[in-house]
Amino acid sequence: MIRIGIDVGGTNTDAVVMEGERVLASYKASTSADVTSGVSEALAGALKQSGVPANLIDVVALGTTHFTNAVVQRRDLIPTAAVRLGLPATQALPPMVDWSPDLRDAIGGHFYFAHGGHEFDGRPITPLDPDELRKIARDITKKKIRTVAVSSVFSPVNSEVERKAGEVLAAALPGVHITLSSDIGRIGLLERENAAIMNACLMDLSRGVIEAFRNSLEKNGITGRFFLTQNDGTLMDAALAERFPVLTFASGPTNSMRGATFLSGVKDGIVIDIGGTTTDVGSLKSGFPREASVAVEIGGVRTNFRMPDVFSIGLGGGSLVVDGDDGVTVGPRSVGYRLTKDAHIFGGKTLTTSDIIVAAGRADFGDRSKVKHLPPALITKTRARIMEMVANAVERTRLSPDPLPVIAVGGGSVLVDTKIGNLDVIKPKHFSCANAVGAAIAQISGEVDRVYRLSNSSREEAVADARERATQAAIAAGARADSVTIVDIEDVPIAYIPGNATRVRVKAVGELAL
């Protein structure tokens, strides 16, 4: 099977063509403002290098940090209204209560409490009040808000009220996007609501970006199946990703860590992925990213997604370098994809980490003569600051004093030396395209979500049945049978249905049959 892996970062767009376990070609392009031309260039470049005709590509797997970066950098987010059903309960902690104030401000911080919601056993807390929702809708219209996130107490147990509220709001707000929390998350009102609000505020960006991806594939004559990678490292259909961009969060780190272990052969170590805007640091255990156990923060927002435990800092090849009164600061602002226009080495006027590293003679790209004027003291201070930032991030991720190797991947890894503290740094072949490789070899999942009546079978039988179905679903989707493992089982007894029923959710994941 021939697969293309693409990684769209804030700065670079990488594409690799793989046949089985072989990397046939890799190509790095700049991410363009319209996204499309960067993806097209990378695709065309990689295809040409590989010599594989476009119509022979079976699968395109695309990973992108686009949505995560938008939240981290608070840009391209649209004003969003959070509507929470549950009055009079839940008022102690309004929506977005634990968010960084700047992110809350970026999307307007609009929230509404309304009646509705369920008790744990499915009884309504208070009945839904359509007039109250229409009044909220009028205020949303007045504020010109075009996207709404609806959350409701206990909606994973009973999503009926949340759906009804969604319908009332949709009828009163034509053309407005509505995200329902029960479509995204599990038990845990604040975390599920956070995910729904972030999803809603990314809606404009998601529609534009996924459409752009599709156009790029079409333009290059690719007709294979098109997937995006999601937070747990598995593939999701592009149409689903368009509606739920929040599910792509943190897929970048998973891809780069899986790519790093694949390319280096190192199963246990620390991976640093330095892109143009951010550096992600995570640890590998037996070839897989170590998962965060409880709650994960993204851009200062707590969520309960299943995702790798990654620590991110605002450091990359496009990070701004400012020589101020308090010393040199690096990042978190970055020129991003405008690196090849704005950086000194490309004739621009903005001082970036790339300028410093080229001036130091540690890398050779752009026009080195343009950074000759930089004072050596500034170069030394900036490089020291960069190494300090990376070392701190690695130290935070390190959980034992064991001298694990550090695998450096990503285009920005030219910024780091061969040692970080006392740890050796490995840069594997194709290191700059590790994310794209990780996307190309992303795992396949099969999911089951069924309600079992326990009057004629035991809970054990129900769970066993769901496990088997999920395993078969993963194999049918292309996973190698001997590699399928169950990564998630959740059973929620449904107390309000007479006759003892339980809802069982199982996710099985396996390696792609190459």
Next chain:
Amino acid sequence: MWQVTKQDLMDLAVGAAFLGTGGGGDPYVGRLMVQAAMDEGKTVTILDPTEVPDDVLVIPTAMMGAPTVLVEKIPSGEEAVASLRRLEKYLGKKAYATMPIECGGINSTIPLLVGAMTGLPVVDADGMGRAFPELHMETFSVLGVRGTPMVVTNEYGDCAIIEARDDKFMEWISRGVTIRMGGAAYIAEYAMSGADVKRTAVPNTISLGIRIGRCLREAKTNHENPIDALLKMLPQTLYSYGRVIWRGKVVDVQRETKMGWVLGNAKIEGFDGWKGVMEIQVQNENLIARVDGKVRAIVPDLICIMEAETAEPITTEYLRYGQRVVVVSVAVPPIMRTPKALEVFGPKGFQIDEPYTPIEQLA
């Protein structure tokens, strides 16, 4: 007397989750509520039990119900204060301070919220020395302080005042009320004198929670093993002994919100040389840990499930398949191990047909 800082709150949320032994509710929600009050300029003052005059009235406040309910149905914020005020009115006497009845889980933070909202100081002590699922499981009750009169309030401001023949029956009635109120409600109970606080409470358990959180945080910053650091720190407190009793991967979690509690059990398949499957029985809290039917730790000693590498305590509602965990057991203070105390919150109190064996003797 001292004031709670934001860092104290963060540390307490971690330490209280540890002392919650899986139950007691994720202190995260409680921490956010106190934090929100502090952001508005309100302060929380903590009193050492020795600083409380003998003849004053102390009214403890708490949440009761299922932790799985709390992570969804967040309170309105007024409930616990309403219970305290209603009990003051009923008793015809003003409270000098509030106090936790339970130092594990969210109930370590509810009195802090009440303190922030009313200006009352919070006594650094509690009546469980950990988390327990039932309201009569208190050193207060064991040593003769009555739980009633008690007030239960919900988010609507509906309230019930309960008088009962004994504290067990108080628990039975208030549990029924709580279920009708949606599985989580807020209470004031065990109103007592300052002298009784000194006589019956497990002292300094709020500060213990903060110390545990701080110890884990500092160990991680210094790249020490956080669990080792914790087991080294605990003997300096009333909790004189602790050790790791299992390492493994969660392979099954069975959980049900029933009769106002979370009932269930977890199975943890051993790794790193720990062979077999540990089975932990849960009633809100982790009650008993067995491997092949043999008891490895038993209530009231603490049984805490922690993430294997980061040492984050994992509460029952966040326990899930595939997590890699370490199970730690810790000896509770002597006041909680007397024959009278064990009658109430030892294995017998939970209908567990096993004798109580202190963790020190279960090696």
